[in-house]
Amino acid sequence: MPTAIEIFKHLPKKNCGDCKYPTCLAFAMQLANNKAKLDDCPHLSEAGRNALARSSAPPIRLVKVGAGGDAVEMGDETELYRHDKRFFHPTAFALRISDDLSDRDADARVEHARSLRYERVGQTLKMDLLELECRSGSPEKFLRFVTRVAAACDWPLVLRCSDPAAMSAAAEAVKERRPLLHPADGEDLEAMAGVAKACGCPLVLADAELGKLADLVERTRKAGVEDLVLDPRPDNLKELLERCTIIRRSAIRKTFRGLGYPIYVSVPAGKDGMLMASTAVMKYGSLLAFEELPASNALPLMVLRQNIYTDPQVPIQVKPDLYPINNPGPDSPLLFTTNFSLTYFTVMSDLEKSKVPVWLQVVDTEGLSVLTAYSAGKLTAESVKAALDASGAKESARTGTLVIPGMVARMSVKLKEATGLEIIVGPKESSALPKFLRS
Amino acid sequence: MEVPVPKERWTGSIGEMELGGSEEKGGSRSPLRLGGNRGLPFLSFEDPERRTVALAGFVADSLEDVPGPVRKAFGEAVNDPVSWAKDWTARGADLICLHLTSTNPEEGDASPESAADTVMAVLKAVRAPLIVYGSGHEEKDAKVMERVGERARGERLLLGHAEEGGYKSVAAAAMANGHSVIGFSNLDINLAKQIVILLTDFGVGRKDVVLDPLMAALGMGLEYSYSVNERIRTSALAGDSVLQVPIICDCTSAWKARESTDDVPHAGDTLERGIWWEGTTALAALLSGADILVLGHPGSMDIARKAVDGLRGDA
Ligand code: B12
Numbered sequence: 054m055p056t057a058i059e060i061f062k063h064l065p066k067k068n069c070g071d072c073k074y075p076t077c078l079a080f081a082m083q084l085a086n087n088k089a090k091l092d093d094c095p096h097l098s099e100a101g102r103n104a105l106a107r108s109s110a111p112p113i114r115l116v117k118v119g120a121g122g123d124a125v126e127m128g129d130e131t132e133l134y135r136h137d138k139r140f141f142h143p144t145a146f147a148l149r150i151s152d153d154l155s156d157r158d159a160d161a162r163v164e165h166a167r168s169l170r171y172e173r174v175g176q177t178l179k180m181d182l183l184e185l186e187c188r189s190g191s192p193e194k195f196l197r198f199v200t201r202v203a204a205a206c207d208w209p210l211v212l213r214c215s216d217p218a219a220m221s222a223a224a225e226a227v228k229e230r231r232p233l234l235h236p237a238d239g240e241d242l243e244a245m246a247g248v249a250k251a252c253g254c255p256l257v258l259a260d261a262e263l264g265k266l267a268d269l270v271e272r273t274r275k276a277g278v279e280d281l282v283l284d285p286r287p288d289n290l291k292e293l294l295e296r297c298t299i300i301r302r303s304a305i306r307k308t309f310r311g312l313g314y315p316i317y318v319s320v321p322a323g324k325d326g327m328l329m330a331s332t333a334v335m336k337y338g339s340l341l342a343f344e345e346l347p348a349s350n351a352l353p354l355m356v357l358r359q360n361i362y363t364d365p366q367v368p369i370q371v372k373p374d375l376y377p378i379n380n381p382g383p384d385s386p387l388l389f390t391t392n393f394s395l396t397y398f399t400v401m402s403d404l405e406k407s408k409v410p411v412w413l414q415v416v417d418t419e420g421l422s423v424l425t426a427y428s429a430g431k432l433t434a435e436s437v438k439a440a441l442d443a444s445g446a447k448e449s450a451r452t453g454t455l456v457i458p459g460m461v462a463r464m465s466v467k468l469k470e471a472t473g474l475e476i477i478v479g480p481k482e483s484s485a486l487p488k489f490l491r492s
Numbered sequence: 493m494e495v496p497v498p499k500e501r502w503t504g505s506i507g508e509m510e511l512g513g514s515e516e517k518g519g520s521r522s523p524l525r526l527g528g529n530r531g532l533p534f535l536s537f538e539d540p541e542r543r544t545v546a547l548a549g550f551v552a553d554s555l556e557d558v559p560g561p562v563r564k565a566f567g568e569a570v571n572d573p574v575s576w577a578k579d580w581t582a583r584g585a586d587l588i589c590l591h592l593t594s595t596n597p598e599e600g601d602a603s604p605e606s607a608a609d610t611v612m613a614v615l616k617a618v619r620a621p622l623i624v625y626g627s628g629h630e631e632k633d634a635k636v637m638e639r640v641g642e643r644a645r646g647e648r649l650l651l652g653h654a655e656e657g658g659y660k661s662v663a664a665a666a667m668a669n670g671h672s673v674i675g676f677s678n679l680d681i682n683l684a685k686q687i688v689i690l691l692t693d694f695g696v697g698r699k700d701v702v703l704d705p706l707m708a709a710l711g712m713g714l715e716y717s718y719s720v721n722e723r724i725r726t727s728a729l730a731g732d733s734v735l736q737v738p739i740i741c742d743c744t745s746a747w748k749a750r751e752s753t754d755d756v757p758h759a760g761d762t763l764e765r766g767i768w769w770e771g772t773t774a775l776a777a778l779l780s781g782a783d784i785l786v787l788g789h790p791g792s793m794d795i796a797r798k799a800v801d802g803l804r805g806d807a
């Protein structure tokens with residue numbers, strides 16, 4: 054948001070009070086603090102409205118690909134360093150499939166993309182889009198391919214094709230899906246922008262020189278397309294890191310509109326590709342299109358994305374409560390753990406593996422792991438007792454014992470005093486729980 | 493169109509330091525120069541000078557804590573720290589990170605003298621500078637470090653590690669014999685400052701301190717480490733002189749994250765995944781400010797090397 058004075062310059066200066074503020078200046082001050090809406094002033098000129106809308110736009114435009122529930126949102130980031138607040142829109146992952154493949158091979162790639170899906174700490178990690186590439190050079194073939202894959206898979210799409218005529222036919226066929234079109238570079242810019250405009254699709258502009266990229270942005274916006282994504286075409290890690298950093302910084306630090314858009318990166322196969330992808334996840338990449346993504350690389354990459362995009366102020370947590378696992382009864386053992394998602398899900402999966410019916414009391418430690426919570430004074434005899442009382446655990450589990458994490462054996466005596474339960478010190482690692490519970 | 497060059501206005505720089513003692517200084521190796529950075533990692537438009545990032549190979553003198561895939565990768569060599577260290581240098585390690593775990597009173601309880609023998613043997617066998625850790629047992633480490641420090645005088649070891657609770661013995665062992673020290677702190681920028689202040693107040697020179705802010709592995713708190721490292725580095729560059737020291741990140745913790753090697757459906761070959769788990773942890777350390785990485789698996793070292801070369805524009 055611009056300052057109150059900058060806003061004031063564009064207001065009608067009638068001081069009529071129709072906005073419910075006594076003066077235009079008072080209204081400007083409310084606007085600057087996000088406490089009023091531009092529309093509250095009925096006398097604003099068209100020129101004034103446009104100027105204000107532009108200057109109050111976010112430094113990086115929010116661009117949506119796809120339609121409906123699983124549409125991918127990217128951009129609208131406000132930070133260079135995640136610790137200053139957080140990163141908002143996790144890097145989207147697309148697997149590339151080209152139209153020179155047989156139907157069978159293409160289907161297998163769609164299946165592969167779907168199979169890269171993991172449940173982790175209560176969230177689903179997965180691929181987000183398919184990128185459909187024209188390699189055949191034949192508009193008919195590309196159109197048939199896009200229509201076929203689009204019918205088989207309802208994910209958001211990227212269409213990658215450098216021939217405007219072929220792109221036009223394919224984009225027209227799937228335009229309700231709001232695919233992202235790639236690429237528009239120097240030569241065919243106007244033609245591609247025309248396709249994007251006609252189909253109402255977002256468009257990727259590509260150039261290795263950032264100055265030229267900013268020129269492309271200006272030309273495309275003049276042609277009436279605003280939903281843009283930038284492909285700075287890095288060939289190696291250094292170019293990737295530096296170009297992405299310059300784009301992000303000039304948008305955030307200098308409010309430079311020419312580069313205020315999400316970033317697209319094409320990821321080659323092999324080790325280099327995996328390093329580029331990981332770097333882009335940490336350093337401002339919005340959408341990665343993978344030539345290949347082997348299963349052994351997918352999980353580390355998706356966990357990295359999950360880590361980098363969590364809110365630094367709020368660890369991922371589960372609800373503190375008493376959880377029945379494997380259908381426990383009154384004679385089943387009672388155990389406790391913390392409400393840090395990683396801790397809870399690790400312990401829970403080990404308990405499920407054991408097949409032994411148990412009660413698991415999750416203690417509110419504000420999302421901290423066992424040792425961290427203990428060191429921070431958030432996992433105490435009192436907090437465990439409070440959790441057991443709140444959930445009525447002692448009514449459900451009647452053995453009169455409590456199994457505690459081996460790492461906090463030190464708590465035993467105090468816990469016994471506080472809860473009146475016999476304390477059994479469990480293993481340090483929950484992976485040893487199945488064996489422990491069976492004996 | 494002209495793109496505004498968005499340089500951050502840094503006023504500070506990371507202090508320069510040397511690891512490994514040259515012959516002139518009573519040692520027997522070619523020293524490794526670290527630090528000097530004036531901008532965030534690998535941004536040549538901010539800091540045109542090319543910097544060293546050193547990759548250290550993990551070696552231990554007992555196998556208690558060594559992850560299975562790491563043992564396998566080195567075969568027989570893991571039974572002898574000297575062969576293990578040689579193997580690492582043949583694979584391009586810049587440094588050796590030697591853990592004297594055999595000295596742990598609860599396990600082998602090897603004597604300080606025999607630990608020092610191991611250190612001297614490794615020093616003799618390789619030209620690379622050495623990082624040396626004890627077993628993590630506070631009282632025993634004090635004796636081990638004292639003896640190791642004396643025997644390796646002049647070799648300018650990097651001794652690990654000094655913690656807020658007990659830093660004096662390691663610091664003394666370093667100061668008396670011209671070695672440097674790792675100041676360890678727990679994922680917190682203020683604790684990081686605290687340990688540097690404690691060490692320098694005690695008499696250790698700023699050029700003799702490397703900071704270990706605890707590199708949590710991928711999926712095990714990497715997000716905390718990434719941001720703590722980044723905050724330490726940006727504060728240093730913004731002029732906080734206490735934090736203007738190189739950073740060391742031990743990435744071997746990746747093998748302790750169960751997801752790195754557990755059987756997970758659709759997550760591919762476990763060894764390949766484990767290597768990337770450590771490699772990805774290493775890359776996060778590099779981009780957030782690490783000057784030294786400690787790596788366990790040779791495959792991860794290859795990845796880290798590729799990353800460093802690529803980010804420097806050498807690849
Ligand atoms: C990430 C991390 C943090 C993060 C917090 C992450 C979080 N949300 O919890 C941050 C940066 C905030 C942090 C802070 C601190 N941390 Co911290 N942290 C870690 C780290 C690197 C990983 C912790 C983790 O996620 N573990 C994974 C989970 C799954 O482990 P877990 O909860 O213990 O669960 C396992 C077992 O306990 C067991 N288990 C769990 N439940 C149950 C139940 C039963 C019945 C059984 C039998 C077993 C069982 O099975 C699980 C899987 O094996 C560890 C070091 C390490 N590598 O372990 C240090 C560590 C835990 N932290 C430590 C400390 C001291 C702190 C601080 C006090 C330091 C400080 N800065 O002041 C603060 C306190 C926090 C505060 N004041 O807010 C110390 C604890 C020392 C000790 N031995 O008591 C550790 C061990 C680091 C160290 N080596 O010094 N930390």
Ligand code: SF4
Pocket residue numbers: 064065066067068069070071072073074075076077080093094095096097
């Ligand atoms: S309604 Fe518009 S013109 Fe009237 S006081 Fe408010 S801002 Fe000024």
